[in-house]
Amino acid sequence: MQIKDIVQEKKQQNIQILKEYLESFKNRSRAESNLLTILHKVQELFGYLDKEAIEEVATIIQVPLSHIWGVATFYHYFKLKKPGKHIISVCLGTACYIKGADEIVAKLKEELKTDLGGVSEDGLFSFEEARCLGACSLAPVVMIDDKIYGNLTPQMIPQIIKEYKRKHKE
Numbered sequence: 052m053q054i055k056d057i058v059q060e061k062k063q064q065n066i067q068i069l070k071e072y073l074e075s076f077k078n079r080s081r082a083e084s085n086l087l088t089i090l091h092k093v094q095e096l097f098g099y100l101d102k103e104a105i106e107e108v109a110t111i112i113q114v115p116l117s118h119i120w121g122v123a124t125f126y127h128y129f130k131l132k133k134p135g136k137h138i139i140s141v142c143l144g145t146a147c148y149i150k151g152a153d154e155i156v157a158k159l160k161e162e163l164k165t166d167l168g169g170v171s172e173d174g175l176f177s178f179e180e181a182r183c184l185g186a187c188s189l190a191p192v193v194m195i196d197d198k199i200y201g202n203l204t205p206q207m208i209p210q211i212i213k214e215y216k217r218k219h220k221e
């Protein structure tokens with residue numbers, strides 16, 4: 052079985068779990084008042100608000116899709132895009148800012164071709180900001196998954212990103 056098929060199979064399993072979960076919310080008024088709880092469940096199952104899953108929610112609890120997306124976009128907590136395989140957190144805390152975090156952000160934007168809060172086109176990286184990663188003496192700092200990169204300069208960024216891309220090609 053190919054990885055693509057495994058991913059699809061897992062997704063269908065999660066859709067099934069979601070459908071069973073939604074059974075108890077079929078009464079419309081109750082469903083609307085529990086919409087946030089339901090969206091949390093979708094994010095827990097899929098890691099973000101998967102479009103197909105949200106369509107299931109709309110159909111089963113009979114709430115318009117536009118209303119659901121309206122609620123989802125109001126709260127920053129909800130992820131509307133599938134997260135990248137790696138999470139890049141760039142520190143924008145005071146120490147990092149003073150040491151040039153804005154230049155690191157600019158270089159990462161260029162490399163990943165996405166803004167803060169986005170996902171790189173190849174789906175490999177989520178690009179997020181953080182407020183002090185607890186390594187101020189190494190400022191400016193970026194964390195990729197659970198690894199800290201300190202004393203960064205913009206020139207170091209392409210090589211770091213390239214290394215992660217290379218690992219995925221192996």
Ligand code: FES
Pocket residue numbers: 142143144145146147148182183184185186187188190192
């Ligand atoms: S301010 Fe960036 S690690 Fe503390």
